[in-house]
Amino acid sequence: MAAIDDVLNGIKDDSVQAAKQQLQSLLQQAKADSSQFAQQNAADLELWLVQLSKGELDQNEFNALVAAQRSKAEQWVNTQAIAGQARARDLTLTVLDIAVQKIAPVVIAAI
Amino acid sequence: MNKSIVTRPVFHTLVFALCAELFLGGCATTKNAASRDAIANLKTAHLAFIDEFTEGAGKIWDDQTLTTRTAALEKQFADAKEAPATKADARRSKAISILHSQFKRDAAMLQRRKAFFRTIFATDLKTQVSENYDLALKGEDLRS
Numbered sequence: 552m553a554a555i556d557d558v559l560n561g562i563k564d565d566s567v568q569a570a571k572q573q574l575q576s577l578l579q580q581a582k583a584d585s586s587q588f589a590q591q592n593a594a595d596l597e598l599w600l601v602q603l604s605k606g607e608l609d610q611n612e613f614n615a616l617v618a619a620q621r622s623k624a625e626q627w628v629n630t631q632a633i634a635g636q637a638r639a640r641d642l643t644l645t646v647l648d649i650a651v652q653k654i655a656p657v658v659i660a661a662i
Numbered sequence: 663m664n665k666s667i668v669t670r671p672v673f674h675t676l677v678f679a680l681c682a683e684l685f686l687g688g689c690a691t692t693k694n695a696a697s698r699d700a701i702a703n704l705k706t707a708h709l710a711f712i713d714e715f716t717e718g719a720g721k722i723w724d725d726q727t728l729t730t731r732t733a734a735l736e737k738q739f740a741d742a743k744e745a746p747a748t749k750a751d752a753r754r755s756k757a758i759s760i761l762h763s764q765f766k767r768d769a770a771m772l773q774r775r776k777a778f779f780r781t782i783f784a785t786d787l788k789t790q791v792s793e794n795y796d797l798a799l800k801g802e803d804l805r806s
Contacts, residue, residue: 595786595789595790598786599786602782602786607782608782608783608786611771611775612780612783615767615768615771615783615787616783616786616787616790618767619764619767619787619790619791619794620790622760622763622764622767622790622794623790623793623794623797625760626757626760626761626794626797626798626801627797629753629756629757629760629797629801630757630797630798630800630801630804632753633753633801633804633805634801634804
């Protein structure tokens, strides 16, 4: 079982079950996406959630990394526009929002 | 109902949208070697900044060093933003603004904590920052 599954399966709080399932589903979608950008972002987010659960990152550091990934996504959209391939991509941003707002606080509380 | 009353706001919206597109599209996509160099130099300086403020043997925290290094990079960002090739290209200006915001967040985090970045965090952060600059550089290379 992947380390991220251990982290997410360890969350027993009923109030975030829906968010947890949504995050798992979005991470799967991102990893199966044809875009290497989406795949890499999902892999990075999984790594940070595992590091957060181990106490290797604190919540401020986790949030800073998510903000950096969001900034990178903004840059990616800008670069796509230069290439004349502007298209909305909110998969990365939606995954990040759920991770920061719903999952990270519960993971922190469980340490 | 007077037809012109209904159609005028729609017309104005369309004209505004067209102007916005012309502004963003019309002044974009011109290669500029100096701009590419400026972004590459910012990347080197930003990553070195993170390295300098990451914990390590024998390092002692000094507020003044952080202030000095932050001011030096702020100057570098200001110069890049003020360059004519940046002002003439909305996409380039946006790319540099995104990178500058990232730097400001990193410097502010250090200022708040008054402590070095931890190693694992710094490694993860450098990956994100480096990839952000690489995308901006790719944008420079895509220009005709």
